[in-house]
Amino acid sequence: MxxxxxxxxxxxxxxxxxxxxxxxxxxxxxxxxxxxxxxxxxxxxxxxxxxxxxxxxxxxxxxxxxxxxxxxxxxxxxxxxxxxxxxxxxxxxxxxxxxxxxxxxxxxxxxxxxxxxxxxxxxxxxxxxxxxxxxxxxxxxxxxxxxxxxxxxxxxxxxxxxxxxxxxxxxxxxxxxxxxxxxxxxxxxxxxxxxxxxxxxxxxxxxxxxxxxxxxxxxSTYQLLSFYSILLKNCRANRTVATFVSFLLSKQLVKRNGVESLIDLALGLREDEEVDIAKINSIVQVLLTSKPQSMSLIDYYKNIFSQIYGMLVLVNRPLMNTILVEMITVIYKRNKRIIADFLFSDVWENLNPALRKDRDISTDESVVLTNEIDLNNSFNVCLSISRSLNNLDQEIMNEFFQPILLSLWYYANYQRSKQKDYDIVLNLVKNVIILGDSDHFIDLITTNLIDYQMEWKFSDGESNLTFIKYNTKESETSKENKILELFNKIDFYMETFVNLTSKLNDSDIDHTNKVLIATLNKLYSNTALDDTDIPFKKIVYLKLIQSLLETFKSEIEGSPKSLLIFAKTYFNQYFESVKSKSKLDIVKTEDSDDEDEDEVLFDGSEGGDGITSLVPILDIISTLSPSSDSEKEQMESLQITLKTNIKYIPKSIYQVCEDIIGIDTKNTTIKSSSSGFNMETVLKQINDPTPSVRVYALDKLTNYTINSKTEERKQVSTKYTLNLLLSQLKDLEPFVYLNAIKNVVSVLSFDRTFFSYVIELYSTSKKSIDEKLRIGEILTKFISSHGKVLVGSQIKVIINTCIKISRAESKTEKKLADNSDLRMKMSSLSILGTTCHECGYSVIPYITEIADLVHGIITFETSAELKRAAVVIINDIVSSDNGLEIIKDHGEKLQILLDYISENDHDLLVCQLASATLDQIEETFNSRFTILD
Structure with missing residues (x-):
């Protein structure tokens, strides 16, 4: 330079x-x-x-x-x-x-x-x-x-x-x-x-x-608060002016950003990020004593806490949220009702509309109970509060989340079902459990795992955001369909619950034990499970226990003490109950002449409904070896209990109990676990009088079939497993045959070569109509998830079969009169519609026959149910990928038919379905083609 x-x-x-x-x-x-x-x-x-x-x-x-x-x-x-x-x-x-x-x-x-x-x-x-x-x-x-x-x-x-x-x-x-x-x-x-x-x-x-x-x-409110605060200190000697300035100061607090400005001013947030928490008491004192004379106390609190609510919605302000939650804590300790009535209640009513005192008694599903914005805001408030509370604030956590924890749980599952980000909701539930009353909240969720008979439900709006509306479907659905719907949710909700438990386990393994014991207690100690309206809870808890044991087996084996204590406690109660009943039976029969009758071993038929479903737990215990003095003590105590009462052990669990008794407690080396699969045991459990045990056996058999390596699967073939599962479709317990349906779908997914075999059973076997209808449900579920990978021959078989049954042709009708049953026709039309929707271009070779079938049913059938099913098939085709191209040669004829019945059919639902299908045709057409002027 x-x-x-x-x-x-x-x-x-x-x-x-x-x-x-x-x-x-x-x-x-x-x-x-x-x-x-x-x-x-x-x-x-x-x-x-x-x-x-x-x-x-x-x-x-x-x-x-x-x-x-x-x-x-x-x-x-x-x-x-x-x-x-x-x-x-x-x-x-x-x-x-x-x-x-x-x-x-x-x-x-x-x-x-x-x-x-x-x-x-x-x-x-x-x-x-x-x-x-x-x-x-x-x-x-x-x-x-x-x-x-x-x-x-x-x-x-x-x-x-x-x-x-x-x-x-x-x-x-x-x-x-x-x-x-x-x-x-x-x-x-x-x-x-x-x-x-x-x-x-x-x-x-x-x-x-x-x-x-x-x-x-x-x-700005901030500047005015600052000025009035200084002025008030300076003019206290002039009481008239001071009173007026106090009035002006209080008016600032009820402005839209009054509370935030007060916090900024009192804590100096605009100048320094360091916060003196001790000053929060002063802020609270100002808030609680600065009501404008022109407002009622209720209106004032509503205003103040509405502002706090609005700030808590902004989750990305950790400092402000920490301050707000500390303020909430201070006020809560002074007066719990203020916080509950003016802050918590808004969240409660948005997330759980059933709590609203002034809710509309209308059950119109179009009525939105909580819109997208309110739902999202309330959830954000929950996030903000949970993130800024610690375990010392458990009382606040418990009171705040008690009315809405189940709503959050169902919200997480709904978001997951819609493939949305549900992890943030699940993390919130996890935090609530950890910071709150863990035992109570775990018990609450396990008791209400699935949303059953709720007055409201989550739904998605046009913007793909979630809101809450009335659940009119619940009141209109038949009991059997409700059970079917609930059963379909079991595995999904269990997967979410296992994910939740994994999160709890990552935080503290003690929570995993709490979850397991809570679920066990529900299965074996809750008399409410005998409620005939919801007997499926037994299967829910059994399947949940199985999932927990499979997922957290290493953790449980590493810390099995709680499991051992539970087993010992349960067996003590069980044997005491059996002995008491045996004494009563002896009194009743002491005058009989059957003194020479041979003694019969206890077969578990009395009171064995629960004990035999303990098999999954006993399987785990039988593979354990004590690794500490306390575990050794608990294991030996359990062994003594079993040895002392061995004659009261049911046959279905006798072998596994002997295995437990035979564990060498003096050897502290943990022995390696084996697969534990035994076909003989599975067959015994499938014939067990307890539905939950039967389902456990079906699940175990299915998992063994589709997950084991080839060389390990020599005990049972896939076809044997398939037939065994199909045989359970005739079970009188809906939870057994429903679970059998799901397991058959799993086996077909594992080996699709058996698809044609199941179709044959559906159309030509001598099984009862009820069994065939359940096979039809299997086909529908399987096609829904695998329709795009079915080969041409498989599609041909299913379409031809459905058309034959729907038409009830003379030869078929003579051979199998069952196929003329309306239920079978409805079933076949449902399968046909699913096939058309999922298989795309593969149905083109059969579209003429399908169109003729639909046209004939709509034109000539007198059954409104069949007409509805036929209209739905058109909708299934049109709404599928490339649906208009698939149906193009028959589209005009079917559209004219739909136009006619939408205005002239005697069945209102047929008219509505026809109109909806016409709308679908127009919407699909507009979305795929550009109309040129």
Missing amino acids: PELDQERLQSLRQELAKFKRGERVEKRSRTTALGKLFDAITKKIEGYQTESDVISFLYAQFSPHQEQAGSAARRKYVIDELLGYLREINVLSAKKKDSNMISIPLYDIRVVGELTNIIIIHGVYAIMPSDILLPLEKRKLKNFKAPTAYTKMDFNSGIPILKDILSTFTEIFESESDLKDLILVGTGFTDALSIAIYFAVSIGLAEYQQYIDRLEAQS
């Missing part, structure tokens, strides 16, 4: 000297009207800083004739001149729409400051009572080196001056100018507001209250 010579250096110094504050500004070239005005002002006020009597000096500057006037008149004249300058600056600095340039240069800001300082010191402080003004020494006027000495004058004589100042400053603050931006947050605003406040109190005219409102509208 070249060096500067002395001449060049001196030139630069002279140029830079021009920018020194206060030096030779008047000598710079000024061409704009605003610039010329500032030059003129500078010339008029220059030198006032050194004068002891500023008013007299400026009066001489503004009035060159030096006319004699009283001090009050001179002061008013000077202040009016200065206010006139401000008004001119305000006009010339008006903002321009097409420009973001600031019209007041940096070197003229000093002039503005000097003008306002003179007005404030000699026009406000010289007149107003000092107890309602901010102490002058605490104001930042020293930055402009302005003299603060002034001569006090009589208030009444100065009222005209104060009115002019108030009017001019209010006019400036209500304008849109660069001058307003300069003085709004600095000198001028608080002074004008102080004048309006004092006039409102002392003079009492309504116009000054209007001035207050006008000025407040130009400022």
